[in-house]
Amino acid sequence: MRQQKSAGGLRFAGYASVFDQIDRGGDIVRPGAFKRTLGEGRSVPLLWQHQPGKCIGVIEHIAEDTRGLQVIGRLNDDALAAMLGRxxxxxxxxxxxxxxxxxxxxxxxxxxxxxxxxxxxxxxxxRPMQPLARIHKIAA
Known part of the structure; x- marks a missing residue:
């Protein structure tokens, strides 16, 4: 588990991946798939639609649990992030x-x-590749 503090806008929590469920591309992510990377302590950017030039916030917490890859993120204080926050x-x-x-x-x-x-x-x-990969909670 890694946490990163940030000032900024709206916070959210959800799952970026759900284990043992087939996705639209024909893949299934198995438990432990992220363990090595998370153990390396890398910074994981929060992007809009996988676009490298559109960093819209930070991941404050990321970890595997029994369901999948749990994330807590915070949006930036900029126009794009504000629109997405709405x-x-x-x-x-x-x-x-x-x-x-x-x-x-x-x-x-x-x-x-x-x-x-x-x-x-x-x-x-x-439209997530894994239909169950969703935001479950938001907070200002």
């Missing part, structure tokens, strides 16, 4: 996702099983 508050934006590079995978019966990934970023997205 959408979060209205409930019209709820998707989370993550960018990664596969380090270890196996071919399962129905999907590719991701067992170890390099976690590169977490993103707010309109």
């Amino acid at each position: 959408e979060l508050q209205r409930g019209s934006l709820t998707g989370l996702s993550f960018g990664y590079r596969v380090q270890a995978a196996a071919k399962g019966r129905t999907a590719r099983e991701l067992n170890d990934v390099d976690l590169l970023e977490v993103s707010l997205v309109r």
Whole structure:
């Protein structure tokens, strides 16, 4: 588990990945897939729609739990983040996702099983690859 403090706007909590559930791309993330990367203490940026030039906040907490990759993030105090924050508050934006590079995978019966990934970023997205990867709570 890693925490990062920040000043800024709206905070949210949710899951960027849910374990043992097939996604729209035919992958299943297995428990422990993020363990190595999280143990390295890397900073994980919060992006908009996986766009490297659109850093919209910070990840204050990130950890694996029994459900998946749990995140708590805080949006920046800028125009784009403020607009996205309003959408979060209205409930019209709820998707989370993550960018990664596969380090270890196996071919399962129905999907590719991701067992170890390099976690590169977490993103707010309109349509997450994993339909269950969602924001569950917001707070000002």
